[in-house]
Amino acid sequence: MLLEARNLRVTYRSVHGDVRAVDGLDLAISESEVFGLVGESGCGKSTVVKALLRLLPPTARIDADVLRFREHDLLTMVPARFRREILMREIALVPQSAQNSLNPAQRVGAQIVEAIRAHSKVSTAKARGRVAELFDIVGLQSELMNRFPHQFSGGMRQRAMIAMALAFEPALLVMDEPTTGLDVLVQERLLGRIREIRQRIKSSILLITHDIGVIAETTDRVGVMYSGRMVESAPTTALFAASQHPYTLGLKNAFPSILELGRELISIPGSPPDLSDPPKGCGFGERCPFAIETCHARRPATIEVEPDHMSACIRTADIEYMRAAAAKKVTWQS
Numbered sequence: 001m002l003l004e005a006r007n008l009r010v011t012y013r014s015v016h017g018d019v020r021a022v023d024g025l026d027l028a029i030s031e032s033e034v035f036g037l038v039g040e041s042g043c044g045k046s047t048v049v050k051a052l053l054r055l056l057p058p059t060a061r062i063d064a065d066v067l068r069f070r071e072h073d074l075l076t077m078v079p080a081r082f083r084r085e086i087l088m089r090e091i092a093l094v095p096q097s098a099q100n101s102l103n104p105a106q107r108v109g110a111q112i113v114e115a116i117r118a119h120s121k122v123s124t125a126k127a128r129g130r131v132a133e134l135f136d137i138v139g140l141q142s143e144l145m146n147r148f149p150h151q152f153s154g155g156m157r158q159r160a161m162i163a164m165a166l167a168f169e170p171a172l173l174v175m176d177e178p179t180t181g182l183d184v185l186v187q188e189r190l191l192g193r194i195r196e197i198r199q200r201i202k203s204s205i206l207l208i209t210h211d212i213g214v215i216a217e218t219t220d221r222v223g224v225m226y227s228g229r230m231v232e233s234a235p236t237t238a239l240f241a242a243s244q245h246p247y248t249l250g251l252k253n254a255f256p257s258i259l260e261l262g263r264e265l266i267s268i269p270g271s272p273p274d275l276s277d278p279p280k281g282c283g284f285g286e287r288c289p290f291a292i293e294t295c296h297a298r299r300p301a302t303i304e305v306e307p308d309h310m311s312a313c314i315r316t317a318d319i320e321y322m323r324a325a326a327a328k329k330v331t332w333q334s
């Protein structure tokens, strides 16, 4: 296993009380796997990324039964050692809004050369050669290295940031909302490019998104996150063919799919719970059209409903009925 988190918990202390942003999350990513983490805004996805990259603010408390990257215990590793040995070399991040992260006053290629030289003792000429290779991997012509960020489109800037993250062939590339803020056509092209990149590099990818459509097209495995927990996880094809959790059914309704053009989109009414005062029972209980009394009384355990397919719902025996009902708008309105 490349990355393993078991019972990961992250709490932010604030004047309004503690926020349990990640509350007992299990996550496992294999070598060369593309893993998608999906959920609405506020479910704790970015906090997971910050926990893995040791980027949490001092107000955050992190704990886990296991938090391991290859042979490294990320929980106990000293931050300075993490930054020196793991960050960028082993785990690299393409941050949220990456297309706006470049310095507008410096040529794009020079910025990546600088980032490479900050982490290794190579000459400028060698680093420039590496940038040309990286540009090729992400589908940018090497002449573009001499341009400024404003001469790039949003999609090109995003690809430049991916190139920078790939500089040291990290074992894990983390992309936080890579398509957000790009128009639909550019999103499609970028997803195609990510699929191509994964053919050319050996890195595993952790892709974070609120858009389940992005997951369908790019990932091998998917984890659906809600209210700080993983509510469903499975190989991507299994998750789409036979979703087990009502939240996943709701998410699928809410996003367009190229396989079902013209399907009416149904949004899930309400919003995720306040994580400073999380519900006692199932986190999704208040919005779930299938919730029964027990759902509100205690947290559902995560169970393996099919081989390699986990779900945290007590009503899995009724899944056929729930799938049929979830496809109807009236179910969610009532």
Ligand SMILES: Nc1ncnc2c1ncn2[C@@H]1O[C@H](COP(=O)(O)OP(=O)(O)OP(=O)(O)O)[C@@H](O)[C@H]1O
Pocket: 012, 013, 014, 019, 020, 021, 039, 040, 041, 042, 043, 044, 045, 046, 047, 048, 057, 059, 210, 275
């Ligand atoms: N520094 C912080 N201090 C206090 N609470 C925080 C802090 N950062 C995040 N939170 C809270 O933690 C919860 C999870 O936030 P997080 O950003 O991880 O979710 P997310 O799913 O990534 O959402 P988004 O896509 O909007 O970033 C939210 O309730 C958020 O308000």
